[in-house]
Amino acid sequence: KGETRLSHCRFGKVTNQTALRCKHEQWEDIYSFPTNIADINVPVAGLYKSLGFGFLLDVSWQHNSHFACVNSLLSVVKRSPLIQNTRGGNCAGDVVLPDKPKLKFLNKVPNLKKAKKEAKKLWDIQGPAKSANTFTTGQYAIVALGGGYLHWGHIEMMRLTINRKMDARTTFAMWRINAPYKPITRKGLGQRMGGGKGAIDHYVTPVRYGRLIVEVGGKVELGEVEHILTEVAKKLPFPAKVMSKESLAALYKKQADMEQNNQNPWSFKKIAQGNMLGIRRVLSPFDLHNHGRFTGKFHFPQRV
Structure with missing residues (x-):
């Protein structure tokens, strides 16, 4: 039986x-x-x-x-002797849980033979994310709505909170970011100016707008994990929001519809391409490429 x-x-x-x-x-x-x-x-x-x-x-x-x-x-009775179903959700049970459903530990310091110092490179948090901006196997995720740097403390906060509160029998979580790899240098207090670049103090992970931070999936509904992910998203050093596959697709569709149905003839793209009032002298290639939707790490969703 x-x-x-x-x-x-x-x-x-x-x-x-x-x-x-x-x-x-x-x-x-x-x-x-x-x-x-x-x-x-x-x-x-x-x-x-x-x-x-x-x-x-x-x-x-x-x-x-x-x-x-x-x-x-x-x-699915023949396939599995124990089925943990969800409350009022998907009863199909077609989601395959990985062997290790919890978030894995990410190293605080990269394993390098020789640590090299880098410039600030602020461009790595500017503009939209070019990778990890769509879902893979999960249904819900924390999506960054602005650029910023994730410290190892933020990563540990997310890992401990999500692993402690989620049900590993029905839910899995996976990282969509890399471990901290960008070095941040700092000089000690009371030192005189000069003397070259300071020593490496810690490492961070750059994040751009639209990047998925943590992806969650399984035999679970959004209402069961939304409060956990929202608690984590509020503690991040940049604006973030909990989204599902449908809500993220609706966000991209809304932005595309705004650009297509724009009735204002004086859009940023038209003014910049026409070099009206010689505006190209003060515009950077970054502004021309993104049509003024981004100013550094900040995003303007209403601009088309």
Whole structure:
């Protein structure tokens, strides 16, 4: 006999840790599950009753969405002896959790043979992110809405908070940033000016607008992890927001629609390309490329 544990589902409330037992020989004569009440045959009806889903055969429960949810649960009983479902969310269970679902530890100092000093290079936090700006395997993420530097303390704060509060049985989290690699030099207090560049004090990770910081996914709804990610996003040294795949796509679509449907003939792009009033003398290639949407690490979402 196999056991399947459920918590909540769309068809109604099921008591937590309820064991549903079924005989494996009942699966031999059943190859597919119906998606409509009219397609139920005798073996499927018997299986519903043996698993405790007989109430779905009642007229008051005859709704296709209820059967689709139950069929998704039944289809994975053979594959997994223990299924932790989500509250009122996706019952399909088609998300594959990695072997190590928690955020891994990132080194405070890069493993280099010889540490080299660098210039400030402020351009690495200016403008939009060119990498890690789309989702990979997760459904939700913390997205940077401005540029800045992440210290190792910020990274540890995110790792400890998310790993402690998330359910590793149903949720996974992954980094979309690199470990600190950019050296920051600093001189001690009370030193005279001069004497060359100071010694390396610590390392940071540059972040640009639109970059995903942490990606979260699994058999979980946004409402279950939003408060955790929001708590982390408020402590970052730049503006950040919790977004899903749909909300991030809607943000990009909104920006594209604003540019396409702009009725103001005097846009930044037209003025700059036409060199009106000789404005090209004070514009940098960065301004021409981004059409004035960015000023350093700051982003202006209403400018087209």
